[in-house]
Amino acid sequence: MLKILFASARQGYQTSAYPKADPPLPDRFRGLPVIDRTHCTSGCRLCIDACPAAALSGGAVLDLGRCLFCGACERVCPSGTIKFSQDYRLSTGKREHLVMGNETLALAAALDKKSRSLFGRSLKLRQVSAGGCNACEADTNVLSTVGWDLGRFGIQFVASPRHADGLLITGPVSNNMLSALKKTYDAVAWPKLVIAVGACAVSGGLYRGLPDVNNGADQVLPVDLYVPGCPPHPLTILDGLLRLLGKI
Amino acid sequence: MNTADFSFCYNGQALGLDGLPLLSPASFRMAVLRAVAEGARISALFGMPEEHPGVKAPGGAAGQGAIRLVAVLACDAEAQLAVATTLAGTSYEALTPECPQACWFEREINEQWNVLPEGHPWLKPIRFHRPYAANQPEHKPCIGVTDFFRVGGPEIHEVAVGPVHAGIIEPGHFRFQCHGEEVKHLEISLGYQHRGIEQALAGGPDTRTMHYMETLAGDTTVGHSLAYCQAMEALAGCRVSPRSLALRGIALELERAANHAGDLGALAGDVGFLPTAAYCGRIRGDFLNMTALLCGSRFGRTMIRPGGVSFDCEEQRAAELLSRLKKAARDSAGAVNLLWETPSVMARFENTGAVARGTAEDLGLVGPAARACGLVRDARYNFPSGIFRFAQIPVATEAAGDVFARAYVRWLELQRSLEFIENQIQRMPSGDSAAELKAPAADSLAVSLVEGWRGEICHVAVTDSRGRFIRYKIVDPSFHNWFGLAIAMRNQQISDFPLCNKSFNLSYCGHDL
Numbered sequence: 001m002l003k004i005l006f007a008s009a010r011q012g013y014q015t016s017a018y019p020k021a022d023p024p025l026p027d028r029f030r031g032l033p034v035i036d037r038t039h040c041t042s043g044c045r046l047c048i049d050a051c052p053a054a055a056l057s058g059g060a061v062l063d064l065g066r067c068l069f070c071g072a073c074e075r076v077c078p079s080g081t082i083k084f085s086q087d088y089r090l091s092t093g094k095r096e097h098l099v100m101g102n103e104t105l106a107l108a109a110a111l112d113k114k115s116r117s118l119f120g121r122s123l124k125l126r127q128v129s130a131g132g133c134n135a136c137e138a139d140t141n142v143l144s145t146v147g148w149d150l151g152r153f154g155i156q157f158v159a160s161p162r163h164a165d166g167l168l169i170t171g172p173v174s175n176n177m178l179s180a181l182k183k184t185y186d187a188v189a190w191p192k193l194v195i196a197v198g199a200c201a202v203s204g205g206l207y208r209g210l211p212d213v214n215n216g217a218d219q220v221l222p223v224d225l226y227v228p229g230c231p232p233h234p235l236t237i238l239d240g241l242l243r244l245l246g247k248i
Numbered sequence: 249m250n251t252a253d254f255s256f257c258y259n260g261q262a263l264g265l266d267g268l269p270l271l272s273p274a275s276f277r278m279a280v281l282r283a284v285a286e287g288a289r290i291s292a293l294f295g296m297p298e299e300h301p302g303v304k305a306p307g308g309a310a311g312q313g314a315i316r317l318v319a320v321l322a323c324d325a326e327a328q329l330a331v332a333t334t335l336a337g338t339s340y341e342a343l344t345p346e347c348p349q350a351c352w353f354e355r356e357i358n359e360q361w362n363v364l365p366e367g368h369p370w371l372k373p374i375r376f377h378r379p380y381a382a383n384q385p386e387h388k389p390c391i392g393v394t395d396f397f398r399v400g401g402p403e404i405h406e407v408a409v410g411p412v413h414a415g416i417i418e419p420g421h422f423r424f425q426c427h428g429e430e431v432k433h434l435e436i437s438l439g440y441q442h443r444g445i446e447q448a449l450a451g452g453p454d455t456r457t458m459h460y461m462e463t464l465a466g467d468t469t470v471g472h473s474l475a476y477c478q479a480m481e482a483l484a485g486c487r488v489s490p491r492s493l494a495l496r497g498i499a500l501e502l503e504r505a506a507n508h509a510g511d512l513g514a515l516a517g518d519v520g521f522l523p524t525a526a527y528c529g530r531i532r533g534d535f536l537n538m539t540a541l542l543c544g545s546r547f548g549r550t551m552i553r554p555g556g557v558s559f560d561c562e563e564q565r566a567a568e569l570l571s572r573l574k575k576a577a578r579d580s581a582g583a584v585n586l587l588w589e590t591p592s593v594m595a596r597f598e599n600t601g602a603v604a605r606g607t608a609e610d611l612g613l614v615g616p617a618a619r620a621c622g623l624v625r626d627a628r629y630n631f632p633s634g635i636f637r638f639a640q641i642p643v644a645t646e647a648a649g650d651v652f653a654r655a656y657v658r659w660l661e662l663q664r665s666l667e668f669i670e671n672q673i674q675r676m677p678s679g680d681s682a683a684e685l686k687a688p689a690a691d692s693l694a695v696s697l698v699e700g701w702r703g704e705i706c707h708v709a710v711t712d713s714r715g716r717f718i719r720y721k722i723v724d725p726s727f728h729n730w731f732g733l734a735i736a737m738r739n740q741q742i743s744d745f746p747l748c749n750k751s752f753n754l755s756y757c758g759h760d761l
């Protein structure tokens with residue numbers, strides 16, 4: 001017992017100050033891309049050809065929902081059109097908002113008043129991995145550790161869909177998970193939320209178009225929050241959840 | 249082992265397809281059985297389409313042609329890999345009855361290529377997908393629908409769990425045959441995470457290939473990336489700079505440290521010992537953040553590329569890494585050693601889910617699960633490649649084969665990984681970190697082994713006459729070990745399943761591909 005107390009004292013208080021202060025991100029972290037098209041010679045196609053996820057189209061229009069944040073486009077672009085910033089805030093409420101034309105990214109809006117009164121103080125989520133690679137799952141799971149302490153925001157992951165207010169889906173929705181995913185959704189009582197985490201769940205990501213997957217959660221269920229990334233940083237996921245609940 | 253039946257190579261070496269011995273199915277069977285009886289083990293056993301002169305079929309479609317079976321055997325003592333091949337026709341005599349470690353491989357061959365291993369005792373789908381072969385009738389199996397093994401008797405009941413489990417975990421189906429609390433048999437039925445990666449790889453390499461490797465099992469991004477790059481470098485005859493090798497080694501061991509720390513915490517959580525669970529959950533994050541310090545991604549995405557690494561580690565960064573590493577080493581010792589000193593934890597860990605050494609050998613287990621049974625089986629030691637040719641990490645083993653042994657092996661490995669990283673940072677060779685890579689050689693086969701944190705990762709790349717992949721075979725360590733978990737559960741309390749499961753902590757997507 002004493003040893004445990006000593007160990008506790010040595011480990012100290014470890015919960016991040018977020019959202020009061022932003023925790024430090026590594027300098028090589030690739031967050032929101034900043035696209036400056038003044039020097040883009042559209043037609044050069046270098047970024048389009050380098051992109052593994054078909055996230056780019058002519059004139060450096062970038063679909064964040066497909067992007068793996070691999071940085072290949074940034075590396076090949078001769079004019080410095082695409083640069084990845086440290087901005088971790090990426091989640092949107094609508095799929096089309098993730099396609100980055102000239103407007104600034106429209107981050108997710110808070111739920112309406114009624115939903116907020118239902119979910120705002122207590123949101124229970126059931127996580128379903130439907131072909132996810134276990135990185136999105138791991139960085140969702142990490143939110144429940146002492147470092148992030150998701151519980152202090154009233155959000156908790158629960159074991160049964162019957163106890164849940166919504167689903168948090170990862171993976172492109174493999175054919176073999178399609179029916180289990182639908183059944184899990186059906187088992188959640190109304191009103192319910194669906195959150196798609198990661199390029200796979202948002203659009204199919206790298207796996208888009210393969211015959212064994214369904215190109216993302218919104219091909220199967222209505223989605224309320226899109227969290228891009230491969231995988232999204234835990235901070236990106238948390239930011240999305242808190243935005244949805246109107247807490248930031 | 250009759251050496252004339254095999255071609256031999258080292259880890260990360262390419263062989264010409266023409267030079268591979270093509271045996272008759274009967275002598276192929278005899279050769280593999282004999283080698284395994286003499287101590288070799290199956291690293292990979294798979295089918296691939298024969299390329300037809302004139303009819304090139306790189307897209308993974310088998311054309312009309314025959315299926316060539318390829319066996320890659322690991323001879324641990326000799327540090328050599330032995331490759332034998334045969335043409336299978338529509339059926340051949342199964343190896344499994346005499347060689348249990350062939351079981352899942354032959355099920356896979358059957359499912360992918362519709363080649364029948366005659367006499368296979370347990371022939372059922374493994375991932376529930378359509379066969380690869382183009383000339384096969386359109387047959388779509390239904391996930392999870394198979395004839396589960398049943399134990400008879402009026403007092404036996406069946407417990408079905410999954411695919412969707414409690415907690416944030418990937419999907420899979422577990423079917424227990426129980427007598428009261430006691431599990432008589434557990435059958436594990438997977439395939440829910442199948443995304444069709446191997447098929448998508450055929451015809452490559454292309455811009456997507458590297459990213460499939462990074463995400464085929466996201467918690468093993470570095471391990472699988474490294475296995476792929478080693479295979480590509482073998483095919484292209486590329487030498488990787490010592491600095492890149494060191495950085496790759498650091499990334500690989502950081503991945504091991506993060507996952508081992510996470511597993512130790514989760515094991516503590518499964519027996520209700522919350523201090524270690526809480527500390528290790530956070531310490532795991534510290535290791536992931538060290539990987540992010542190197543390359544921006546907590547999982548090592550984009551870190552490793554054919555020919556080298558994409559990010560260098562300048563002096564200041566190395567110093568930062570070193571200081572974080574020392575702190576994490578202290579923190580993990582404080583957190584993990586509590587486990588071994590707490591009787592209530594040890595009472596749950598010891599004698600739970602024991603696998604006998606002989607069983608582990610028969611099943612061909614790999615990684616910490618094998619080393620916990622006393623087997624000296626570690627690709628970093630048996631098949632050293634890259635940095636491990638210059639810097640050795642001692643193999644950590646335990647004897648008991650139970651949950652305790654699997655946990656303790658992880659703890660030993662975690663400490664040794666940290667020592668290794670520290671050494672590497674202090675003695676980082678100077679020089680370039682990236683290199684140009686030539687096109688892969690045509691008509692070749694390269695085998696690449698990496699000791700990932702779960703165990704041996706085996707990649708086999710086979711190119712056609714244009715240097716494109718006619719087949720790219722991936723064997724995640726989980727593919728060897730899932731059956732080990734089923735055996736570990738025999739005669740255990742069903743309530744011990746979460747603990748046993750966590751002590752193996754196998755990959756679903758790495759298995760399902």
Ligand code: SF4
Nearest residue numbers: 051067068070071073
């Ligand atoms: S960072 Fe995104 S847009 Fe750029 S190449 Fe990678 S996947 Fe494509």
Ligand code: SF4
Nearest residue numbers: 133136198199200230
């Ligand atoms: S988005 Fe990326 S990290 Fe997430 S499940 Fe898909 S491949 Fe894995």
